[in-house]
Amino acid sequence: MDHSDEDIIASMMVTGHRAARLLESRLDTGVSAGEAVLLRVLDRGPATMSEIMATLHIRASTATSLVSRLVDAGYATRGHKPGDRRFRVIALSEAGRDAVALISPTFDEINSALAAASRTSAVHGYRSLVSTLSDIESID
Template identity: 40%
Template sequence: MTPSTQPSLRAVRVLARLQRMLEFADAGLTIPQYRMLVVLSEGGERSARLAQRLAVRKPTLTALADGLIAAGYAERASEPGDRRIVRLQLTDAGRAALARADESYLAALAPLLSRMADPDRLVDGLIDAGDALDACLPARVPAQSPVESAR
């Protein structure tokens, strides 16, 4: 079996192409901005925990957060009872931007899914992969994540 026919390698190459497809979608957000808004939509987070969940270093997170705050999509809020603790939270404008991006990404994937014999199989597989990422990423955040080195 040649390297190009190995199923895992083929899957990696398909994922890279899927990412590129999403990057070209007119979502109004970059993929890193989208990822951060998705995490923030689940509830406010302290920056250390947010960096861990996104598998990025704190300086990268700070730059990303600053851009989202400047756009009005996120805000910093003090923790009740301890003003030293600052959490990032999604604003109403951030929720609207996330909803627009969700629609854009779904629209970008629709032609692909419509050509597949069993699109639910792909969707279910990606959800399983997301669950596996949630289980293994927080336990091991490298000094420089693959996401950062791919930029």
């Protein structure tokens, strides 16, 4: 059995955790890396729970937990989708928009540092891995 595939996926998972810890160490807002990413997603506009799950590739329980923490902190609100009250939407509150303004420079700083330190081929390689992972997911 070739163990190189296991090493790649394990490395990707560890790298994801490292990126989250780096982000959290630079944020002064008290939000977790997952919450910060969700804040940035919601900054694009309100989203249903299904949209949040699909965008972040997370389970319903994880999405519910993240959303509840943002709502409890006053960063987000739950409401109904205009024109279809069957669907709940999550939107940023004013405090959430303020939080996005505080965390965005941290994302920008880390993204810039990674881009500057990485060769173009490394960035393309990462994007290729992400694309391949998406392709593998769609096979199932």
